[in-house]
Amino acid sequence: MAKVTVRYWAAAKSAAGVAEEPYEAKTLAGALDAVRERHPGELSRVLRRCSFLIDGDPVGTRDHETVRLTEGGTVEVLPPFAGG
Template structure:
């Protein structure tokens, strides 16, 4: 597992979005400070900020999301309020969880055998 993102204080009242592992690599930073709003708004803003790297959107779409250490799961992101000073953690799949990335491949590929 990667080291925790470096805490960089954002402006007072901002939402801190922390990136882990592949999300951090694609974002090119440990965290961002964004305006409060719904979770959908917050994620749209970080997607906009990192649109130059197409990997970011791909990783973001697969991340587990926590808001102030509570898992969001399949809840509607537009219905979740993210307030001032809340922390959003974006956790991409770790070992064993990355199969979704490759679900379009033949099963033989997923077993690390020849894909011919």
């Protein structure tokens, strides 16, 4: 298990009620399962629309089960942004 920091942005931060928090997980899927367990409800709904960065690298369409986390790493949770 890797100890990582999950950072929430915009609507994800609002739904979580915190800007970041620590988790232990082997994969992105494991970390997101733990997030959903800790924050059932609105954050779980927000996560369905989010994109993710792992240590600054976009996850894109990769299966979250295959995205390995590293000790001390960071998972950025990015909801869709409106803008122009």
